[in-house]
Amino acid sequence: MKKQLRYILLFISAIGFAQKPMVQAEIDTTNIRIGEQFQLKISVAETINVIIPAMRLKGLEVVDSTRIDTLKNSLVRRYILTGFDSGAFYIPQQQIFVKNQAFLTDSLLVNVATIAIDTTKVKKFPIKSIKKEPYTFDDFKNYIYIILAILAIIAFWVYWFVFRKRKTDIEAPTYRALPPYEEALLKLTALDEKLLWQNNKTKEYYSELTEIVRGYIERELKVPALENTTDEVLEMIIAFKKSEAVDTSKETIGKLKDLLREADLVKFAKSKPLAIEIEDDRRDAEYIIGNLKPKPIIEKEDGLE
Structure with missing residues (x-):
């Protein structure tokens, strides 16, 4: 009975040693010359939940690798390796995970020989x-872009300080050469043509409208109407009315008051x-501009009092 049990144990041990290892590494040659290539094959006796990490090498380099192939009940991946330094180099054990369990391949020795040159x-x-x-x-792209940017800046400054200023100098006297009343009417016509309030620009419309009226008062009565507030302008007009320095009516002053107050509310x-x-x-x-004028000075004739 003991002899039979011994035979059974020996048979089980033989079967265990004969089993194919879970992971295996093989190379097609162990001797190469500098720059020559050889093949490394890694086999895994499993096809499910297998992870083959990146190759870890020292002294050798991976030139290329193939996809993982499935052969019967195993996986195979091939690598093309080479070496550029002479000497003996080991391909270290590679760690491979199979169903979350780590397995190690055998380490392999590769000899890299130099090439004799006569x-x-x-x-x-x-x-x-x-x-x-x-x-x-x-080679010149960056310099060209910098030069173009500098030329654009120079062109802008030339336009701003030369042509625009010249244009302003030409246009400005067009109004200033006219009497205050005619200048104001001309500006009102130009304002109408802009169609500001018709295009929902009511604030801009009232700003220009009151600026025209204030500019007329400033030129005609020689007071700083453009710089003063609404109340200050009205106080000046009322004071001129009381002193009979202006030829206007209470209705005109009332319309001026309503217009300036309405513009302030809009702005x-x-x-x-x-x-x-x-x-x-x-x-x-337009009514205010036509009915707010300085009272003319009547010069006394010589010999009359």
Whole structure:
């Protein structure tokens, strides 16, 4: 009975030793010359949940690798390796995971030999001088962009300080050469052509409308109407009226007061007057310009008191 049990144990042990290992590494040669290539094959006796990490090497380099192939009940991956230094190099054990369990391959030795060169048969050539590459657009691209940017800036400043100033100098006297009343009417006509309030630019419309009226008062009465507030302008006009320095009526002063107050509400309180109210204010502005004038000075004739 003991003899039979011994035979059974020996048979089980033989079967265990004969089993194929889970992971295996093989190379097609163990000796290469510098720069030659050889093949490394890694086999895994399993096809499910297998992870083959990146190759870890020292002294050798991976030139290429193939996809993992499935052969019967195993996986195979091949690598093309080479070496550029002479000597003996080991391909270390590679760790491979199968169903979350780590397995190690055997380490393999590869000898890399140098190539013997017969210097007596090698033809010698003189040392050549360094040749410069021809210039391309990319060599000057950054400089061209910088020059274009500088030219654009110069053109902008020339336009701003020369042509624009000259244009302003030409256009400005067109109004200033006219009497205050005619200048104001001309500006009102130009304002109408802009169609500001018709295009939802009510704030800009009232700003220009009141600026025209204030500019007329400033030129005609020689007071700083453009710089003063609404109340200050009204106080000056009322004072001129009391001193009979201006030829106007209470209705004109009332229309001026309503126009300036309405403009302040639009500009600062975001008021939105109706179209009919805007048109009334436009007519009132022209009425004010036509009915607010300095009283003419009557010179006394010699000999009359």
